[in-house]
Amino acid sequence: MSEVMTQVIAKDHLTQIVSRIERLEEDKAAVAEDIKEVYGEAKSHGFDVKILKQVIKLRKMDQDKLAEQEEILGLYRSALDV
Amino acid sequence: MSEVMTQVIAKDHLTQIVSRIERLEEDKAAVAEDIKEVYGEAKSHGFDVKILKQVIKLRKMDQDKLAEQEEILGLYRSALDV
Amino acid sequence: MSEVMTQVIAKDHLTQIVSRIERLEEDKAAVAEDIKEVYGEAKSHGFDVKILKQVIKLRKMDQDKLAEQEEILGLYRSALDV
């Protein structure tokens, strides 16, 4: 395949990759927006947003600890071929 | 409505809010994961991830700058009552 | 060197570090104050602070973008071993 041909393909591929990522980042931004809205709604119902965030962070941390335990278990299991 | 009733509703409401947010954060994490995968795929096709990220960042800066300019134009307009 | 001696030195060192940082943060706050004053002065001369800030932001974005482009150019160069 010619050098030029390869470059064209690479360019198309690059364009495709960039588009996909940008599309996904839009999605991410949209979700972030949704989250903000929920917080706003909560605030309007008298909840303290800062506290809310802390609570959610704690809940997440606990889950992470759990995930960590499971990961360690997974390591043991794979090491022991169980 | 009784104090207890109010508390129950608040508790339900709080639970609901937290659930909604956690659900949305899962979505966000999933999208972030997708993005990472696209980068990984690109890397496996020989693209330089760091450069890719820079390119996407530059494109985003362009968009942001455009938005800023529109914003500033709007400000001038309102300042001049046009 | 004794444990106590080490602790004393560490304490002195820590004190010194904290002092240096706090001094620098004062400097930073002072500069921030100066900036605020300049905006205030500008406002009193009839300039629209919000627009001013937008302008300065745009100029900074230009600079940042330039820096990004140089960065990306450098990345390409190193990628191509030029």
Added chain:
Amino acid sequence: MSEVMTQVIAKDHLTQIVSRIERLEEDKAAVAEDIKEVYGEAKSHGFDVKILKQVIKLRKMDQDKLAEQEEILGLYRSALDV
């Protein structure tokens, strides 16, 4: 004074203001850089940067409480003409 003349003066003034602010922001960035360096140095001497930051934040908070007290005192004094 002619309209054009006024505009020229305003333009000069604007340029001056923008320059002053940009200069000050550079100063601020430089100080921020210094702070970062001190943290880096501290880290290389075995100090925990995260803890350091917390300590400094606490010390700052206390000073703010103090400042608040003094401010209230100032309000009383001015109210009482002392």
Added chain:
DNA sequence: GTGGGTTTGTGGCACC
């Protein structure tokens, strides 16, 4: 384990 980049959280500020 160190640095860089990204993302999140927090405080300040201006406007309503």
Added chain:
DNA sequence: GGTGCCACAAACCCAC
């Protein structure tokens, strides 16, 4: 006063 916004600071995560 309270609300949304913006900028700074901190935490996190990955890659080297």
